[in-house]
Amino acid sequence: MSNYSKTHALMQRGREFLGTEHAILCGAMSWVSERNLVSAISNAGGFGVIACGAMTPELLDTEIAETKARTDKPFGVNLITMHPQLFDLIAVCGKHGVGHVVLAGGIPPKGSVEAIKEFGAKVIVFAPTLALAKKLLRSGGDALVIEGMEAGGHIGPVSTSVLAQEFLPVLSEDHLVFVAGGIGRGEAIAGYLEMGAVGVQLGTRFACATESIAHPDFKKAFFRAGARDAVASVQVDPRLPVIPVRALKNKGTEEFTAKQREVAGLLDSGAVEMAEAQLQIEHYWAGALRRAVIDGDIENGSLMAGQSVGMVKEEQPVADIMTQLMDESEAALSRR
Numbered sequence: 001m002s003n004y005s006k007t008h009a010l011m012q013r014g015r016e017f018l019g020t021e022h023a024i025l026c027g028a029m030s031w032v033s034e035r036n037l038v039s040a041i042s043n044a045g046g047f048g049v050i051a052c053g054a055m056t057p058e059l060l061d062t063e064i065a066e067t068k069a070r071t072d073k074p075f076g077v078n079l080i081t082m083h084p085q086l087f088d089l090i091a092v093c094g095k096h097g098v099g100h101v102v103l104a105g106g107i108p109p110k111g112s113v114e115a116i117k118e119f120g121a122k123v124i125v126f127a128p129t130l131a132l133a134k135k136l137l138r139s140g141g142d143a144l145v146i147e148g149m150e151a152g153g154h155i156g157p158v159s160t161s162v163l164a165q166e167f168l169p170v171l172s173e174d175h176l177v178f179v180a181g182g183i184g185r186g187e188a189i190a191g192y193l194e195m196g197a198v199g200v201q202l203g204t205r206f207a208c209a210t211e212s213i214a215h216p217d218f219k220k221a222f223f224r225a226g227a228r229d230a231v232a233s234v235q236v237d238p239r240l241p242v243i244p245v246r247a248l249k250n251k252g253t254e255e256f257t258a259k260q261r262e263v264a265g266l267l268d269s270g271a272v273e274m275a276e277a278q279l280q281i282e283h284y285w286a287g288a289l290r291r292a293v294i295d296g297d298i299e300n301g302s303l304m305a306g307q308s309v310g311m312v313k314e315e316q317p318v319a320d321i322m323t324q325l326m327d328e329s330e331a332a333l334s335r336r
């Protein structure tokens with residue numbers, strides 16, 4: 001049994017909150033974070049999170065049941081706030097007694113936090129600014145994830161290192177803050193813990209684990225890529241409030257530019273309203289990610305990946321990745 005006393009001491013509040021051995025979350029990744037990866041993360045002492053994405057309540061119901069069949073450890077469910085059936089999805093989480101619900105993709109709509117708390121679950125929120133973080137924590141959020149622009153998937157404009165310096169000194173005494181984005185090694189985990197984080201969230205580092213169902217070609221693209229291959233999408237039309245997405249550069253990157261032009265055209269002609277335009281963009285991403293993750297179309301699909309992709313060199317079991325991260329963190333803290 002390895003001794004992680006220094007890392008565990010700094011993670012203590014996060015470990016208690018999650019009910020895990022290590023306060024390391026594997027952030028929800030659409031199509032990737034399903035029953036196999038989620039249960040493997042939780043069985044390895046971390047905290048797996050199911051990516052509900054665009055799933056129907058029926059599909060989420062099955063996914064939670066299948067995950068429970070594979071682990072008796074805690075795991076969470078990530079719900080996208082703009083999902084039209086958000087409250088039905090919350091009810092499914094309640095039916096299964098899910099302990100933690102992560103609300104992602106925007107400000108939680110009225111009543112959603114309360115509906116989650118009603119069945120006794122903890123609510124984890126994201127916030128791009130300190131003011132919004134304070135507001136969400138005041139109005140029922142139990143823990144906060146701050147995620148920098150180094151991350152894979154949808155990103156904000158600010159780096160993890162700057163967010164950590166802005167948020168942690170102000171919030172970490174009274175609140176539980178997890179840091180995400182660009183973390184590939186345990187030394188970085190140790191650094192954020194020392195700054196006041198109670199734990200961390202990683203995505204890219206776990207996406208190609210042995211237990212991940214991602215297509216072998218998707219994984220190969222990750223192993224080949226370096227940090228500078230993971231680029232943020234470009235906004236073509238200033239009116240379209242497109243949230244940038246970080247992914248490995250490929251033909252799909254250009255297709256997204258074309259998609260934006262098409263949607264901007266529909267807006268111009270009055271064929272769609274702004275909300276519908278935004279939804280079309282999000283559906284585009286969900287489809288493109290599926291093509292890459294499930295079908296292995298690494299040319300036209302979306303290879304969402306963070307800048308830490310350069311540190312992902314081979315397929316490893318989740319337990320080995322977890323051990324490596326914890327060993328590195330503990331060694332770094334021991335050298336201090």
Ligand SMILES: Cc1cc2nc3c(=O)[nH]c(=O)nc-3n(C[C@H](O)[C@H](O)[C@H](O)COP(=O)(O)O)c2cc1C
Nearest residue numbers: 027028029030104151152153181182203204304306
């Ligand atoms: C392929 C991929 C898909 C993702 N999908 C989602 C998602 O559906 N919902 C979400 O909240 N975050 C999503 N993310 C973000 C992750 O949950 C996590 O916060 C992020 O990967 C952390 O940064 P890192 O990639 O630098 O480790 C995704 C990330 C990746 C790489």
